Amino acid sequence: MNKLLVLGAVALAAVFVAAGAFFTVHQTQQVLITQFGQPIRVIQQPGLNVKLPFIQSVIVFDRRLLDFEGPGEEVILGDQRRLIVDSFTRYRITDPLLFFQTVGATEAGIRGRLNSIVSSALRRVLASEQLLSVLSADRTRIMAEIRRQVNEEARRFGIEVTDVRIRRADLPDENTQAILARMQTEREREARQLRAEGAEQAQRIRAQAERDRTVLLAEAEGQANILRGQGEQEAIRIFAEAFQRDPEFFQFWRTMQAYREVFGNGESRMVLTPESDFFRFFRDIPHLAPAGR
Incomplete structure (x- = not known):
């Protein structure tokens, strides 16, 4: 019985010593072995290692960033x-x-x-x-x-x-x-400059547009006068041809046009003698002719 106790105690002591003697170095670690506070060796490779138990100590350092x-x-x-x-x-x-x-x-x-x-x-x-x-x-x-x-x-x-x-x-x-104030001042100066340049450009565009408008109106007026003159010339020619074909009918038609323009609204008044040439067609109408004629 005593031998068993002794063997058990020896085995337990051996396990305790072995546990203190073996240690593992991880891939992310590096180890410094010290003995009574003095460095002995450095282990940087991962794996199982051995040290003297109770005498040597293991100091672990991280090898990562x-x-x-x-x-x-x-x-x-x-x-x-x-x-x-x-x-x-x-x-x-x-x-x-x-x-x-x-x-x-x-x-x-x-x-x-x-x-x-x-x-x-x-x-x-x-x-x-x-x-x-x-x-x-x-x-x-x-x-x-x-x-x-x-x-x-x-x-x-x-x-x-x-x-x-x-x-x-x-x-x-x-x-x-201070920098923000300076930046604000600089931006305001740039804004004023841009507004001035924009106003100048707008004035230049308006002046060019007004100039183009004047030119277009002048050209249109000139073209209108040419067309008006050509129209009047053509009208005169047509009137002349009509007059030459039937002068009496043309004179009658023009007189009727004048009657319509003068008496059409019913408010016109004219002071003329009955013998006036303006009323010659009225004199030719039998029921309107003066008595005795």
């Missing part, structure tokens, strides 16, 4: 304008031993250092750039230079910076109001 978002800060550009810049950084731990020696066993230690490094690089690079460059396609070139400087300084901590980006770039409130 890590993000760091820096707080917004105010920087002065090359044209002396102030800009509120909010940036983020992506990095990975490439040397766990150097990282442990310079930063510590946790990733929290690198954040304060990255904040200082990124802030300094932003200020150095943006101090020589204009506002339009930061807000245009030149930002790619600017961020490449910032990333290069940040990566050079970050290597001494065992990390590699893969990207640094400006997430937001805003002007301070007082500058924003």
